[in-house]
Amino acid sequence: MDCIFDEIAAGDEHRAGVWDGVFLLDCDALLDIVCDIGCELLESGAETYRVEESVSRIVRAFGDMEASVFAVPTCVIVSIARTGGGSETKTRRIYARGTNLDRVERLNDLCRRICRGELDIEQARGALEEIRNQDVATPRRRIAGFILIAFAFTLFFGGGLPDALCAAVTGVAAFFICLVMQRLEANAVFVNIVAGGVIMLLAVGAVSAGLAHNIDKIVIGTLMNLVPGVALTNAMRDIMAGDYLAGQTRMTEALLVATAIALGAGAALMLTRLL
Amino acid sequence: MDILFPCLYSFIGCIGYCLSFNIRPRKQMLLLSSAGGALGWCVYLLCGGMKNDIIQSFLAIIVVAVYSEIMARLYKAPATVYLVVGLIPLVPGGGIYYTMEYCINGDMMNFMDTGIHTFGIAGALSIGILLVSGGVRLLNVVGRLRRGDVR
Numbered sequence: 001m002d003c004i005f006d007e008i009a010a011g012d013e014h015r016a017g018v019w020d021g022v023f024l025l026d027c028d029a030l031l032d033i034v035c036d037i038g039c040e041l042l043e044s045g046a047e048t049y050r051v052e053e054s055v056s057r058i059v060r061a062f063g064d065m066e067a068s069v070f071a072v073p074t075c076v077i078v079s080i081a082r083t084g085g086g087s088e089t090k091t092r093r094i095y096a097r098g099t100n101l102d103r104v105e106r107l108n109d110l111c112r113r114i115c116r117g118e119l120d121i122e123q124a125r126g127a128l129e130e131i132r133n134q135d136v137a138t139p140r141r142r143i144a145g146f147i148l149i150a151f152a153f154t155l156f157f158g159g160g161l162p163d164a165l166c167a168a169v170t171g172v173a174a175f176f177i178c179l180v181m182q183r184l185e186a187n188a189v190f191v192n193i194v195a196g197g198v199i200m201l202l203a204v205g206a207v208s209a210g211l212a213h214n215i216d217k218i219v220i221g222t223l224m225n226l227v228p229g230v231a232l233t234n235a236m237r238d239i240m241a242g243d244y245l246a247g248q249t250r251m252t253e254a255l256l257v258a259t260a261i262a263l264g265a266g267a268a269l270m271l272t273r274l275l
Numbered sequence: 276m277d278i279l280f281p282c283l284y285s286f287i288g289c290i291g292y293c294l295s296f297n298i299r300p301r302k303q304m305l306l307l308s309s310a311g312g313a314l315g316w317c318v319y320l321l322c323g324g325m326k327n328d329i330i331q332s333f334l335a336i337i338v339v340a341v342y343s344e345i346m347a348r349l350y351k352a353p354a355t356v357y358l359v360v361g362l363i364p365l366v367p368g369g370g371i372y373y374t375m376e377y378c379i380n381g382d383m384m385n386f387m388d389t390g391i392h393t394f395g396i397a398g399a400l401s402i403g404i405l406l407v408s409g410g411v412r413l414l415n416v417v418g419r420l421r422r423g424d425v426r
Contacts, residue, residue, distance in 0.1 A: 045296075045355075046353070046355065047355060050353065050355075099295075099296045099297070099359075100296070100297045101296045101297060101298045101304075101353075101355070101356045101359065102297045102298055102299045102301070102304075103297070104353055104355065104356065105301075105302070105304065105352045105353060105356055108352070108353050109351070112351070136297070141294050141295075141297075142294065142295045144291070144294050145291045145292065145293070145294030145295030145296075146291070146295060147291070148287060148288065148290060148291030148294065149288050149291035149292060149295070150291075151287075151291075152284045152285070152287035152288035152291060153284070153285075153288045153364075153368070155280075155284045156281055156284035156285055156288060156364065157368070157369055216369075216372060216373070216376070219372060220368050220369050220372045223368055223371070223372065224288065224363065224366070224368050225295070227363065227366045227368055229292075229359055229362050229363050229366055230296075230355075230359050232362070232366075232397070232400065232401065233355060233358050233359050233362055233404060234355065235401075236401045236404040236405050236408070237355065237358075237404065237408050239405065240404075240405050240408045240409045240412065241408075241412070258371055261371065262371050262372070262374065262375040263375075265372065265375055266375040266376075266378060266379050269375075269376065269379050270379055273379075
């Protein structure tokens with residue numbers, strides 16, 4: 001940057017034009033990378049205030065410019081004021097969100113490194129691509145997670161070993177329902193209604209077949225897979241950061257998901273009583 | 276034994292959560308965040324003498340939240356990683372289920388009772404997280420002012 005400023009000072013107008021081009025490109029690349037990092041953070045389940053803070057810090061570290069960042073769980077808007085007047089804005093809409101806390105940690109680490117000035121934009125882009133290509137939770141690992149959660153929490157809520165083993169099986173069923181529903185791009189509320197219903201039917205089936213004893217323990221243990229813990233935590237942390245809009249969105253999400261689980265399980269329970 | 280086994284179960288369950296949230300063993304994240312879950316439930320059970328599970332949940336979540344902030348500072352990882360997992364055993368899953376069951380049974384008294392109780396626990400968890408993250412923000416600002424880094 002320094003040498004470019006010198007050239008401007010020399011009054012070389014042609015150069016100045018090129019410099020303007022370079023600067024515009026620079027601004028574009030900068031907006032691109034901060035938007036990508038912001039999106040990636042939101043999609044991996046980071047808090048909204050973390051996204052806003054990271055983006056404005058990166059802009060300050062790279063361009064020594066002030067950025068206005070607005071993030072809600074479904075959208076990121078970044079606006080950078082150019083030194084010569086005018087501004088550049090970029091908006092990204094976010095449709096699918098998951099939970100990938102390892103990626104949140106890696107992105108957080110990337111932001112720290114950028115803010116310490118260890119990386120330029122090109123290198124940061126490379127590091128981001130590396131993070132994107134790495135570490136998605138493989139289906140095998142996620143199945144193991146669902147089984148462990150269902151098994152351990154059934155015991156935790158006071159079920160016996162047969163209950164826990166049945167819960168492990170319903171846990172696998174819950175995983176496949178979530179997987180298929182995600183492929184079909186179903187709404188989170190709908191996924192939870194269906195998953196709650198199927199888990200309840202399986203648990204009632206297992207108990208009436210004499211494989212287990214407590215319907216309630218099996219269902220509670222398996223439903224712990226679907227409980228909206230991330231939404232609740234992030235809602236509270238966003239509200240404390242003064243981000244009420246994002247906090248409210250997450251709070252609504254948590255309430256809706258919890259209600260949906262109860263609704264699905266309740267409907268299935270009623271169905272089995274009618275039969 | 277009354278404390279050991281539930282804590283062990285919540286530890287195993289939290290490892291399951293780490294797997295499905297894609298938390299890796301890097302930086303001890305997997306073990307430490309699961310240990311947070313066990314720690315929370317241990318505090319909950321140790322405060323059992325109060326016979327009030329809303330207050331028990333509140334105290335437990337405060338301990339978990341402080342633990343996550345400390346671990347976040349020690350290992351330079353976001354506090355949410357530890358907090359999200361540590362919170363899980365305290366989430367009133369049983370409350371949600373029994374509320375629903377009473378509703379289906381048409382037992383209105385118990386439905387209201389359990390429903391409000393469940394809501395109370397969820398509220399206690401929220402307030403606990405709010406208080407600790409608010410306190411940490413204050414400490415951060417105090418630290419920044421001490422260093423003379425005024426923005």
